[in-house]
Amino acid sequence: MADNQAVRLEQVSRCYAAATSAAVRALDEISVVFERTTFTAIMGPSGSGKSTLLQCAAGLDRPDSGRVVVDDVDLGPLSEKALTELRRDRIGFIFQAFNLLGALSAEQNVGLPLRLAGRRPDSAEVRAALAQVGLGERAGHLPSQMSGGQQQRVAIARALITRPKVLFADEPTGALDSSSSRTVLKLLRTLVDEQGQTTIMVTHDPVAASYADRVVFLVDGRITDEMRQPTAQGVAEHMALLEADTATARVGGGE
Numbered sequence: 155m156a157d158n159q160a161v162r163l164e165q166v167s168r169c170y171a172a173a174t175s176a177a178v179r180a181l182d183e184i185s186v187v188f189e190r191t192t193f194t195a196i197m198g199p200s201g202s203g204k205s206t207l208l209q210c211a212a213g214l215d216r217p218d219s220g221r222v223v224v225d226d227v228d229l230g231p232l233s234e235k236a237l238t239e240l241r242r243d244r245i246g247f248i249f250q251a252f253n254l255l256g257a258l259s260a261e262q263n264v265g266l267p268l269r270l271a272g273r274r275p276d277s278a279e280v281r282a283a284l285a286q287v288g289l290g291e292r293a294g295h296l297p298s299q300m301s302g303g304q305q306q307r308v309a310i311a312r313a314l315i316t317r318p319k320v321l322f323a324d325e326p327t328g329a330l331d332s333s334s335s336r337t338v339l340k341l342l343r344t345l346v347d348e349q350g351q352t353t354i355m356v357t358h359d360p361v362a363a364s365y366a367d368r369v370v371f372l373v374d375g376r377i378t379d380e381m382r383q384p385t386a387q388g389v390a391e392h393m394a395l396l397e398a399d400t401a402t403a404r405v406g407g408g409e
């Protein structure tokens with residue numbers, strides 16, 4: 155695998171059985187490379203396969219065919235145990251809903267992945283991770299004592315504590331107001347620029363996508379286009395075209 159490839163998908167397909175109709179082909183022979191130290195946004199109309207792509211690329215779901223390679227490891231032959239270990243050691247994940255444990259402080263939440271890996275969290279390391287996301291003073295706070303944006307930054311610190319090769323983000327600003335969103339997106343951008351993080355983010359928001367180096371557009375389980383150095387307006391216009399095409403196709407298909 156070329157040294158600069160953090161994640162590679164080769165002809166990845168994923169189908170879901172449907173009770174009342176033909177199987178849904180959520181991913182249809184997708185091939186895409188995510189280079190190291192880049193920030194990519196994945197966009198597309200609702201149901202186009204964005205979450206399925208993220209789940210397959212992160213080893214949370216297995217494709218029906220094709221290959222997923224993460225940090226030079228082909229995920230296909232791995233046992234469930236080996237896949238779990240790879241996710242634990244090389245992958246970070248953040249979600250729209252933050253997914254922090256409510257009974258644990260920020261510091262305890264951030265230290266959790268280290269505990270799960272059998273390491274005793276080093277308080278200085280955990281506090282440095284919180285300082286990195288601008289929350290050095292909040293180590294003792296519970297999630298309920300923090301704003302949504304602060305909780306998402308705790309979740310980012312937690313995802314990064316194991317120094318993952320790839321950070322996957324599924325709608326990380328979906329539950330945030332625009333000011334908190336900006337803070338979180340600037341942080342994600344800084345982590346790529348200054349720490350060499352590789353980040354892959356699913357989003358519906360053209361403004362969020364404009365923080366990425368590249369936007370990959372999905373329609374009906376296929377990559378149709380991509381945009382480098384995106385602007386929010388350029389992405390919004392392209393999404394409007396895709397959504398109009400999808401609506402036309404649905405109307406046409408229903409006749």
Ligand SMILES: Nc1ncnc2c1ncn2[C@@H]1O[C@H](COP(=O)(O)OP(=O)(O)OP(=O)(O)O)[C@@H](O)[C@H]1O
Binds near residue numbers: 170200201203204207
């Ligand atoms: N577990 C599942 N079982 C059956 N069908 C599924 C399942 N997960 C996803 N699908 C179907 O696969 C297709 C792609 O879904 P996916 O969630 O990846 O799209 P998405 O682009 O992330 O959508 P959204 O923007 O609405 O979150 C959709 O038609 C969806 O209904």
